[in-house]
Amino acid sequence: MHTCEPSARQRWMAVLARADAAELAPFEHALRDCTHQLIRPAEIGMTLVRGRMGGTGAPFNLGEMSVTRCVVRLADGHTGYSYRAGRDKRHAELA
Numbered sequence: 001m002h003t004c005e006p007s008a009r010q011r012w013m014a015v016l017a018r019a020d021a022a023e024l025a026p027f028e029h030a031l032r033d034c035t036h037q038l039i040r041p042a043e044i045g046m047t048l049v050r051g052r053m054g055g056t057g058a059p060f061n062l063g064e065m066s067v068t069r070c071v072v073r074l075a076d077g078h079t080g081y082s083y084r085a086g087r088d089k090r091h092a093e094l095a
Contacts, residue, residue, distance in 0.1 A: 009078075016095040017084055024094045031094050039079065040071035042089035068092040 006014070016024070024031070044066060051062040070082045070092040082095040 013080065013082075013095070017082055019095070021088055021091045021094075024091065028094060035075035036072045038070070038093075039073050040069070042068055042070040042092045044068050044087050044089065070095075 045068075046064045047067045049062045049065050050059050052059050065085060066087050068082075068084045068087055068089055068091070070089070071079065072082075072093070073079045082092045084092045084095060
């Protein structure tokens, strides 16, 4: 049986993406000191939000929401993708 368990790195990325900006602020210096290259600087866009009646019904378009994304490459070659609900560029880059 194959399970789709997320890696430790994926779990940490999920924590950082869901953290409040105030929770990341004390660690901003350490996060920015990590050698990285901005592949795609933080940018704001819109995404379509879909829903299902009762969670299992036919899908429908609920509306649009703002989302901020950022892509960085670390010195060790790992590439990080951050998608954050809202319009906080600083938070997307830190995550």
